[in-house]
Amino acid sequence: MTERISDFAAIAGRYALRQPLRIELEETGMNNTTRMIYAGEERYVLRVYDNHRDREIAGTEHAILSELQRADLSFRVPAPVSNRDGATITEAPDGKLAAVFGYIAGQRPSPESGAHVEGLGRAAGELTLALAALNPDARLAPAYKPYYDFENTHAAMNEASVKTLCESSPKLAEQAAKAASLLETRRRLTALTERFKELPQQWIHGDIVFANALADGDAIAGLLDFEFCAVDARAMEPAVVLAEFPGEDDALAMNRMRRFCRGYGSKAGLGADEIRLLPDLMQLRLMDVWLHFAGRLAEGLDPERVWLRETERVSFACGWIDRHRRQLDVLFAAMAERQAAI
Structure with missing residues (x-):
């Protein structure tokens, strides 16, 4: 020390x-x-x-x-x-x-605060526009792959490796059904890769979450941790934040998403194809995180309880998104209409 x-x-x-x-x-x-x-x-x-x-x-x-x-x-x-x-x-x-x-003064914003949720949406929208002005060049060469290239990013954690991981202990074996469902989601997302590639691309922060932001009162005062910036589908920026909101209280989750979308839509716009694929992009973020922690467990970097926790969380969130796709389509379409009116 x-x-x-x-x-x-x-x-x-x-x-x-x-x-x-x-x-x-x-x-x-x-x-x-x-x-x-x-x-x-x-x-x-x-x-x-x-x-x-x-x-x-x-x-x-x-x-x-x-x-x-x-x-x-x-x-x-x-x-x-x-x-x-x-x-x-x-x-x-x-x-x-x-x-x-x-140093940037402030405290971590909270999803319990409607002002913070909407403010984080505005901040994400502002950042989207600012990063759109940056183009990859010799000085700004992307070091990380886009989210939709997750099969290459997590090549070591292919289906066989994930199944082997589930068989490596009794506690992990208890999650085999959830893992199998997530692997099915993975196959569907892999099949959507070409559609993700066709979406508008630009620099994104890629990890705007409440833990990477600062608030001063009701206002968002700062965004932090730009280490994993990449050129990716533009719509991944709001998708990353939206993936944080699924929860047991459906009305609360929808209200938070609505507030975030209102804030984001007041600053930046998304096209129809981006809106249509937002639920899948949310699942793509969740899948990336799940495979990341699977890899850490396989390398002995985390105790198994970490991946068990992520399996529970990601399985719930992906299932939640699938169950609420119709409502999400309406919510995200409304965001597009507001953008069109601005």
């Missing part, structure tokens, strides 16, 4: 930060290690990339964030800070990559 603390201090020392300087553990994510830096009266977020050591991946993220600093957004996105060498990427003593970002 002492060695890691000294690593954080060594990274911070590469930046021209005010004194006195203090580094604190306040909150950290699943993919990276983060620390809060107090430098005089200023605050920064130090991130150590734990899941890759690829400068091109981090460089693309930082380039997108730098471009977005010039966009007329109603909320903030992380601003990469340059180190003493003029670079925004710093190599930690252990060889991992690190970066420092300006």
Whole structure:
């Protein structure tokens, strides 16, 4: 632990930060290690990339964030800070990559707040328009595959591998029926791949969820974690958030989706084909997450309870979407009509 603390201090020392300087553990994510830096009266977020050591991946993220600093957004996105060498990427003593970002004040928004749900929709719509202005080039080359390329992304977790995983313990075997149903959903989504590819494509954040946002009162104050930006179907951006809402209370889930769509539709538009495929794109997001955690279990990175939890959650949500497709078609069509009227 002492060695890691000294690593954080060594990274911070590469930046021209005010004194006195203090580094604190306040909150950290699943993919990276983060620390809060107090430098005089200023605050920064130090991130150590734990899941890759690829400068091109981090460089693309930082380039997108730098471009977005010039966009007329109603909320903030992380601003990469340059180190003493003029670079925004710093190599930690252990060889991992690190970066420092300006601090954005706020608290995590809540799906219990209608204002937060609608505000997150507006923020996602604003970001969609801002990212549409960015085109892949030598400096902004996508490092990650689009969601619809999930069969290649999760090639190691083919049907046979998933079935073998289900047979690896008694508790996992209890979920075999749910896994079989999800594999059927997977086959249907795979068959839709060409239709997904034909949808409008652009840069997307790809992981706008409540845990990756900040609120100030009723307003969304910031969107975070742009590490997995990719060129993908534009409609995946709202689909990722909408996939968070299915729940036991149907009316509540529909109301939250309606609020989100109202917020998103006030800022950005989706075409008829995108609207039509939104339920499938929601399931595509859920499938991607399920296969991701299956892979982590197969590699011994997670205890089996994590995939058991995801199997329960994803199975319920995919089934919920299938049961409510008619209502969702009406809800999403209404969003399209509002967009047409704007």
